[in-house]
Amino acid sequence: MTEGRLDRNRRLRRRRRLVLLAILLLMAGTGASFALGAAVTGGQPQAFDEDEPAATTEAEALPEDLVPTTSASPSPAAVNVPLYFSGTGTWTYAEPTSSDIVGDAGTLLRYNVAVEDGIELDPAEFGAFVHATLADARSWTAGGAWRFQQVGGGDADFTVYLASPEQRAYLCGSQNTTVSCRNGDNVVINSARWITGVEHWDGTLDTYRQYAVNHEVGHRLGHGHEVCPAEGEPSPVMAQQTYQLAGCTGNAWPYPDGETYVSGPAGDYNGPDLPPDDFVDR
Numbered sequence: 001m002t003e004g005r006l007d008r009n010r011r012l013r014r015r016r017r018l019v020l021l022a023i024l025l026l027m028a029g030t031g032a033s034f035a036l037g038a039a040v041t042g043g044q045p046q047a048f049d050e051d052e053p054a055a056t057t058e059a060e061a062l063p064e065d066l067v068p069t070t071s072a073s074p075s076p077a078a079v080n081v082p083l084y085f086s087g088t089g090t091w092t093y094a095e096p097t098s099s100d101i102v103g104d105a106g107t108l109l110r111y112n113v114a115v116e117d118g119i120e121l122d123p124a125e126f127g128a129f130v131h132a133t134l135a136d137a138r139s140w141t142a143g144g145a146w147r148f149q150q151v152g153g154g155d156a157d158f159t160v161y162l163a164s165p166e167q168r169a170y171l172c173g174s175q176n177t178t179v180s181c182r183n184g185d186n187v188v189i190n191s192a193r194w195i196t197g198v199e200h201w202d203g204t205l206d207t208y209r210q211y212a213v214n215h216e217v218g219h220r221l222g223h224g225h226e227v228c229p230a231e232g233e234p235s236p237v238m239a240q241q242t243y244q245l246a247g248c249t250g251n252a253w254p255y256p257d258g259e260t261y262v263s264g265p266a267g268d269y270n271g272p273d274l275p276p277d278d279f280v281d282r
Contacts, residue, residue: 081195082280085177086166087118093153094127101149102134103141110149112159119164119191126162133213140214140221142255158185158220160213165192165277178274179242180212182219189216192277198242199275202250210252211241218254229264236264243269 094113101108111134113127127150133139134148141147161167165177168190172181180190189212197208214237226236228248234256235241235248246269255261 081120083192083195083277084119084164084282085277085279087116087164087191089167089170090117091115091161092117092123094123094150095152096150097124097128097131098135098150101147103147104144106141106143106145106147108147108149109157110151110155112151112153112156113162114153114159115162116164116167116191119162121162121191121194123162129209130160130213133210134217136210136253137258138253138255140217140254142258143261146221156185158187158217160187160189160217162189162191162194165190165279178277180216182216185220187213187216187220189213192279193242196277200245201241202245203252207250207252211237211250214252214254215241224266225268226264227267227269234262236262239264240269243271243274 091114094115111130113123113130115121115123115126131150134141161171163171168181168188169175169177171186171188172183174181178190178192180193181188193212194209197205201208218238223238225240226238228235228239228246231247233248234251235245237251237254239246239248241250248264251262253262
């Protein structure tokens with residue numbers, strides 16, 4: 001690595017530490033008590049699920065003054081997308097890929113899809129991917145308990161956000177900028193993992209992305225973490241596969257054959273920590 005590259009990475013690390021410190025100081029200074037999910041739904045607080053091997057942390061919902069805009073028509077997949085640590089902190093909501101309800105039975109949940117501005121990822125493309133994942137016969141509708149319908153920035157039961165690492169830390173109320181999380185009705189996909197995946201994943205980047213969506217939505221549906229049941233078996237989708245596969249094979253789906261839920265013992269993986277991301281300096 002060149003000296004210039006080292007200097008740039010040092011600057012980025014210092015900047016990330018300062019940003020995260022500012023976030024935490026802001027939270028402490030306001031004396032806020034964050035009721036998870038209640039600020040979004042007006043109901044009872046909901047569990048907070050974060051894919052990191054650390055203590056559970058409370059977090060706040062999105063500020064109410066973020067006015068959604070809608071995206072244009074889908075565009076081709078981005079090539080050589082830059083990896084930014086931060087975006088603008090504002091959001092563009094994807095127009096529904098389809099207004100159809102997917103699933104044959106169970107509770108209907110309506111969802112939005114939003115992408116942070118300034119990270120050069122297309123809301124329509126992300127929205128189409130999320131829709132296709134949740135509409136797949138191997139996803140959560142296969143159990144007969146849930147149906148889904150994508151909406152376009154209006155009232156919804158949950159929102160799937162594609163957020164920069166900086167906004168991920170803000171939305172999830174912790175210093176972690178590496179992984180994705182779910183906070184109440186906010187399903188937060190970390191753009192760093194969306195763009196690069198993880199090195200130990202034994203499938204394609206698209207299957208890792210399907211896993212990330214299904215895993216975090218699974219938390220919204222009430223599922224906790226599970227671990228690998230046996231060497232060589234498909235991993236439960238609710239395992240923290242971003243950290244390791246623990247002897248299982250990578251699996252993106254709750255019902256890989258469209259019928260049988262793949263489960264494992266309840267539990268968390270204690271890392272290992274992921275290597276630092278190589279962010280682009282603006």
